Amino acid sequence: MGVEIKVEGLTKKFGSQMIWNDVTLTLPAGEISVMLGPSGTGKSVFLKTLVGLLKPDAGSIWINDRDLTRLREHDLYEVRKLFGVLFQDGALFGSMNLYDNVAFPLREHTKKNESEIKRIVTEKMELVGLAGAEGKLPGEISGGMRKRAGLARALVLDPEILLIDEPDSGLDPVRTSYINQLFIDLNAQIDATFLIVTHDINTARTVPDNIGLLYHKHLAMFGPREMLLSSEEPVVRQFLNAQTIGPIGMSEEKDADELAQEQGQELPPLPPIALQLQTSDGTRRRAERPAGEWCRENGVVPPPGSFMSKNAGVPGVSQHTAHTEHAEPERAVS
Incomplete structure (x- = not known):
């Protein structure tokens, strides 16, 4: 089962350049969270700080009652065993075939014999749909297959936390949909805590249990998916709905003249x-909540047509009459 990650007042600088300041959030155990933000807002830096590859300038990262920012190197090494990391490009060794790439953490960090290593590697490669590709080199396969091989390697030590950096980078929409479904199925099977950094709005709208948005050197908002997707907060609304009206411009922030021109628009x-993605076999994930539950609990009326299903009847019906059982979601139409 995944573990909770509690971040308090986290601040990171490179020299005099502030990356983000006073970031505070809790990644719930066993849930899928997504971190969004315009380019250059430090999303990948945030992942590297969580796993201890970068040291923050201030703040704490609590996992199992231990603050990673204050651990000695030996203790930090032990805590890192809780993590599996999928880097943006897969970070595979080009001279090794996929089998040896996936086996590498087991050979490096455990004393398992080759028979046990083979069993684990075969299991993880089947899990990500790469059975039969063990002998291929990274240069001989597609970008999507490299992502899945990197994911298999991240899974071999049975991590309780999975950090995933830009899984959609370099993938077409179809392959992105496949890997999104894989994350949902994996979360149901291993119950790990997921944090996915992405720019893909469809991923953010349909995959996670929680969404965060880094903007202008701070965390603009973090919370349940429905909270952010129904938010009227300008930067959250603009980013999650890919709108041009709002504070985000081509160079992160719009200037005063640009904002003035938008007044009254x-x-x-x-x-x-949209309905959240379901598992391939229809089983319910432990972290999954019924569609519209957060909105009902907090008295928020979602946009018309929300939580519609192809089996839910007439188009235009809102979440108040839409079902909350498992079904295939329709595309959201504005």
């Missing part, structure tokens, strides 16, 4: 909130 309506 009517914002497009919020698109419907």
